[in-house]
Amino acid sequence: xxxxxxxxxxxxxxxxxxxxxxxxxxxxxxxxxxxxxxxxxxxxxxxxxxxxxxxxxxxxxxxxxxxxxxxxxxxxxxxxxxxxxxxxxxxxxxxxxxxxxxxxxxxxxxxxxx
Amino acid sequence: xxxxxxxxxxxxxxxxxxxxxxxxxxxxxxxxxxxxxxxxxxxxxxxxxxxxxxxxxxxxxxxxxxxxxxxxxxxxxxxxxxxxxxxxxxxxxxxxxxxxxxxxxxxxxxxxxx
Numbered sequence: 001x002x003x004x005x006x007x008x009x010x011x012x013x014x015x016x017x018x019x020x021x022x023x024x025x026x027x028x029x030x031x032x033x034x035x036x037x038x039x040x041x042x043x044x045x046x047x048x049x050x051x052x053x054x055x056x057x058x059x060x061x062x063x064x065x066x067x068x069x070x071x072x073x074x075x076x077x078x079x080x081x082x083x084x085x086x087x088x089x090x091x092x093x094x095x096x097x098x099x100x101x102x103x104x105x106x107x108x109x110x111x112x113x114x
Numbered sequence: 115x116x117x118x119x120x121x122x123x124x125x126x127x128x129x130x131x132x133x134x135x136x137x138x139x140x141x142x143x144x145x146x147x148x149x150x151x152x153x154x155x156x157x158x159x160x161x162x163x164x165x166x167x168x169x170x171x172x173x174x175x176x177x178x179x180x181x182x183x184x185x186x187x188x189x190x191x192x193x194x195x196x197x198x199x200x201x202x203x204x205x206x207x208x209x210x211x212x213x214x215x216x217x218x219x220x221x222x223x224x225x226x227x228x
Binding site: 004031035042043044045088090091092094097098099100101102103104105106107108110 | 156163
């Protein structure tokens with residue numbers, strides 16, 4: 001019954017070793033988001049796709065990239081993870097981008113960097 | 115983009131009513147107010163949304179005064195399982211035309227005690 005699915009639930013990588021996090025959705029929503037959430041902090045938007053239109057937040061490091069090959073899937077690539085990139089990464093979707101839209105979140109991927 | 119301000123934390127006891135007020139002085143005419151709940155190690159979950167006056171669903175009520183510069187989430191008769199962080203969000207969430215995207219404020223950490 002899961003609508004936004006993130007894999008894996010836990011990911012361990014080494015300092016500097018590229019890692020990819022996956023997100024899929026069964027809602028057929030137009031918008032997909034990636035958030036970073038560090039311990040005891042609010043989720044921070046990294047970027048989002050409105051259909052195929054990529055929108056990067058101004059303060060998202062270049063180390064973070066994203067791909068959306070089709071409506072259902074979206075990937076977060078961290079090219080050279082640093083210790084400071086250890087966090088929960090949340091994928092979310094919404095039907096549109098308006099104020100009355102609702103965000104649907106996955107369970108997140110907890111990334112550890114050794 | 116309407117910035118939101120919430121109390122950092124609140125303590126309550128089982129069976130009590132919890133009211134969390136969010137300030138959003140710069141709310142725009144078309145902005146809706148949406149509340150999310152987040153448990154540890156999970157993605158946020160939609161609770162309730164409103165535009166004006168009062169909205170009630172099976173889990174909460176949302177009170178919005180006429181000037182819409184604040185809103186109050188009311189959780190009736192809380193239980194231990196309502197211990198979570200509650201976020202108030204106002205504005206467009208992914209509308210590129212709007213020029214900015216919704217960001218999460220600090221949230222309110224609610225602790226329900228036995």
